[in-house]
Amino acid sequence: MDIILSSIRQPVNDHVYLKDPESTELGRRIVNGSIDLIYELGFEAFTFRKLAELIGSTEASVYRYFESKHKLLLYLSSWYWSWMDYKVLFSITNITEAEDRLERALLALTEEVKLDTNFLHIDEVKLYQIVIAESSKAYLTRSVDEENRYGVFTAYKNLVARVSELVLAINPTFKYPHMLISTVIEGAHLQRFFASHLPRLTDTLQGEDAVCSFYREMVFSTIQVAQDHA
Amino acid sequence: MDIILSSIRQPVNDHVYLKDPESTELGRRIVNGSIDLIYELGFEAFTFRKLAELIGSTEASVYRYFESKHKLLLYLSSWYWSWMDYKVLFSITNITEAEDRLERALLALTEEVKLDTNFLHIDEVKLYQIVIAESSKAYLTRSVDEENRYGVFTAYKNLVARVSELVLAINPTFKYPHMLISTVIEGAHLQRFFASHLPRLTDTLQGEDAVCSFYREMVFSTIQVAQDHA
DNA sequence: CTACTTAAAATAGTAATACTATCGAAAAAC
DNA sequence: GTTTTTCGATAGTATTACTATTTTAAGTAG
Numbered sequence: 360m361d362i363i364l365s366s367i368r369q370p371v372n373d374h375v376y377l378k379d380p381e382s383t384e385l386g387r388r389i390v391n392g393s394i395d396l397i398y399e400l401g402f403e404a405f406t407f408r409k410l411a412e413l414i415g416s417t418e419a420s421v422y423r424y425f426e427s428k429h430k431l432l433l434y435l436s437s438w439y440w441s442w443m444d445y446k447v448l449f450s451i452t453n454i455t456e457a458e459d460r461l462e463r464a465l466l467a468l469t470e471e472v473k474l475d476t477n478f479l480h481i482d483e484v485k486l487y488q489i490v491i492a493e494s495s496k497a498y499l500t501r502s503v504d505e506e507n508r509y510g511v512f513t514a515y516k517n518l519v520a521r522v523s524e525l526v527l528a529i530n531p532t533f534k535y536p537h538m539l540i541s542t543v544i545e546g547a548h549l550q551r552f553f554a555s556h557l558p559r560l561t562d563t564l565q566g567e568d569a570v571c572s573f574y575r576e577m578v579f580s581t582i583q584v585a586q587d588h589a
Numbered sequence: 590m591d592i593i594l595s596s597i598r599q600p601v602n603d604h605v606y607l608k609d610p611e612s613t614e615l616g617r618r619i620v621n622g623s624i625d626l627i628y629e630l631g632f633e634a635f636t637f638r639k640l641a642e643l644i645g646s647t648e649a650s651v652y653r654y655f656e657s658k659h660k661l662l663l664y665l666s667s668w669y670w671s672w673m674d675y676k677v678l679f680s681i682t683n684i685t686e687a688e689d690r691l692e693r694a695l696l697a698l699t700e701e702v703k704l705d706t707n708f709l710h711i712d713e714v715k716l717y718q719i720v721i722a723e724s725s726k727a728y729l730t731r732s733v734d735e736e737n738r739y740g741v742f743t744a745y746k747n748l749v750a751r752v753s754e755l756v757l758a759i760n761p762t763f764k765y766p767h768m769l770i771s772t773v774i775e776g777a778h779l780q781r782f783f784a785s786h787l788p789r790l791t792d793t794l795q796g797e798d799a800v801c802s803f804y805r806e807m808v809f810s811t812i813q814v815a816q817d818h819a
Numbered sequence: 820c821t822a823c824t825t826a827a828a829a830t831a832g833t834a835a836t837a838c839t840a841t842c843g844a845a846a847a848a849c
Numbered sequence: 850g851t852t853t854t855t856c857g858a859t860a861g862t863a864t865t866a867c868t869a870t871t872t873t874a875a876g877t878a879g
Contacts, residue, residue, distance in 0.1 A: 378855095385856075401731045406836065417857055422838075492729050499722050501631045503786045516789045534794060535803040538780055541790045542807075545779055546772040553771065556733045559746045560771045564764060573765040577772075580810040608826095615827070636865065650827055652867070 370441035374509040375433040378424050387480055388414045389424050393431055398485040402432060402493040429500070433511055436497045438481065439490045440514035443468070447521060458579075461525040465578055468522065469547040469571045491548045519544070530582045539581060543574050600671035604739040605663040608654050617710055618644045619654050623661055628715040632662060632723040659730070663741055666727045668711065669720045670744035673698070677751060688809075691755040695808055698752065699777040699801045721778045749774070760812045769811060773804050 373379070380386030392414040397405045407421045407428060425431040450467040451460045472487035498512065506512070522543075523536035533539075550570045553561040563569055603609070610616030622644040627635045637651045637658060655661040680697040681690045702717035728742065736742070752773075753766035763769075780800045783791040793799055 383855080403730065407838085408836080417859090418837090419839085419858080420856055423856080427837075495725050495729065498787065499725065499782070500633065507787060512787055516787070519790050535792045535799060535806075537790055538792045538799065538803050539807070541779070541783060542772065542776040546776060549771070549775055550768055552729070557728065557737060557742060557746070560749050560767055562765045562768045569765060569768065573768050576765075577769070577807065577811045581807045613826080637867085638865080647828055647830090648866090649829085649868085653827080657866075 370514070371434055371437045372510050372513060374506070374511055375430050375437060376425055377422075380424050380434070385414075385416060385420065386424055388416070389421055390434070391480060391482070394435065394482055394485050394489065397432075397435075397489050397493065402428075402489075402496060429497070429502075432493060432497045433506065435486060435489060436494045437511065437514045439486055439494070440518050442481075442483065444514065444518040444521060447518065451525070457525070457528045461522075461529060461578070462575060464522050464525050465543065465575050466571060468544055469574045470568065471551065471570075491552050494548070495545070526578070526582055533582050539578060543578060547571075547574055600744070601664055601667045602740050602743060604736070604741055605660050605667060606655055607652075610654050610664070615644075615646060615650065616654055618646070619651055620664070621710060621712070624665065624712055624715050624719065627662075627665075627719050627723065632658075632719075632726060659727075659732075662723060662727045663736065665716060665719060666724045667741065667744045669716055669724070670748050672711075672713065674744060674748040674751060677748065681755070687755070687758045691752075691759060691808070692805065694752050694755050695773065695805050696801060698774055699804045700798065701781065701800075721782050724778070725775070756808070756812055763812050769808060773808060777801075777804055 378386065380390045389410065392410050393405070396410055396413055400409070405428065407418050407425075411418045411421050425434065447464045447467045450463040454460050454463060472484055475482060475484055498506075519537055519540050522540045526533055526536040526539060547570050550561045550573075554563055554570075561569075562573075564572075608616065610620045619640065622640050623635070626640055626643055630639070635658065637648050637655075641648045641651050655664065677694045677697045680693040684690050684693060702714055705712060705714055728736075749767055749770050752770045756763055756766040756769060777800050780791045780803075784793055784800075791799075792803075794802075
């Protein structure tokens with residue numbers, strides 16, 4: 360999977376950085392260091408000064424790659440959505456049956472990221488936790504509209520579009536495919552957060568991953584008005 | 590509705606304020622002013638200094654009511670969840686049929702707040718928009734666990750518990766009632782945000798409120814495995 | 820009417836944050 | 850081997866999120 364991912368140029372929209380961090384050693388240290396540090400401190404307490412100290416560089420050097428810590432968060436989110444899109448794509452490759460395709464895609468979307476598939480230079484497990492707790496802050500801002508115009512959220516939209524297509528392949532008359540899938544994606548993240556911090560807002564069950572089971576049941580029963588799904 | 594709401598003391602957990610803003614004229618101006626200003630500027634650009642200027646007071650005076658702007662956001666969120674809980678309670682009062690009860694509760698949860706039911710001193714329409722764009726920032730922090738221990742999120746949990754009961758009244762064996770309802774609540778807010786700013790992540794339809802319709806269909810098909818719902 | 824209490828305005832100050840600007844050295848590219 | 854790019858070093862600024870202290874005004878109790 361790393362081979363394909365790295366062979367695709369520009370997984371992240373170039374409006375989010377001043378200089379491509381993948382292009383230099385320092386750039387990669389900035390991205391990796393920021394993942395470690397945001398994971399550790401949370402986005403609010405994370406600063407470029409602390410990051411610079413961690414990676415043995417200077418604040419000014421970090422600013423040469425990212426205009427602001429908000430743009431860095433956009434970068435990380437965007438990277439994550441691209442990665443997830445490939446993960447979904449891979450999970451359905453060579454699978455022909457429509458329901459099977461959707462089921463696999465949903466699993467890819469909702470399962471907990473625990474193992475480092477890390478052939479790449481990014482720690483996906485930490486990035487997953489960051490996305491759960493911080494990624495909504497990337498778009499819940501006054502600058503969404505402008506950033507959206509620059510295509511910053513394209514990766515996310517592509518992912519939603521891809522899985523929506525799988526829904527429509529099963530039920531072409533279903534009216535809310537994007538709503539359904541964005542509900543699943545954001546919901547699955549949120550339920551993980553609730554399970555860790557506000558458990559009364561969710562349900563945890565022994566012996567199964569309740570998040571995966573719930574969203575699978577939810578999607579299939581919602582789209583199949585009068586059909587059955589095993 | 591105002592009579593009942595105001596007759597219930599402490600709709601908001603007292604850990605979020607230093608001094609109850611409902612107890613004084615200045616306190617009420619702080620709350621109302623903050624709603625106007627956060628609505629206008631967004632939570633990031635909102636400061637106590639600007640608020641003080643708006644309401645003709647001083648920064649130090651605002652700090653006598655709220656320890657931080659984060660606590661003020663917790664206050665506003667908590668107020669909103671209590672208000673929503675009463676809205677749901679009212680919508681199902683005297684309704685006996687289980688499916689009808691759930692349907693009405695879901696409508697209360699997902700419908701757009703457009704009219705000021707404002708007998709009260711709070712502008713619910715603006716508060717609704719604030720909750721959509723900012724309320725997740727109230728719990729997506731490093732201090733959630735501690736704040737949760739102080740009962741800051743009780744109003745939200747009560748709301749989820751109340752509607753979950755309505756789900757269980759229809760299908761007592763349904764395994765994920767809290768997950769379902771918190772998915773609906775957060776999802777409905779998010780879809781409103783997407784409709785305004787990232788429309789490719791949602792679906793809008795003419796002549797119907799797609800958010801309400803979608804979540805109604807979703808909930809009923811998910812909980813009724815082999816039943817029908819008109 | 821006065822003493823006491825509470826509330827809020829006025830003013831000042833601080834540490835940290837989120838940047839911006841400039842300059843020189845070293846490394847890389849041509 | 851020179852030009853360009855890259856980065857480190859240093860310095861500085863406006864703003865933010867608070868804290869502290871003192872003064873003034875308003876209620877309230879006896």
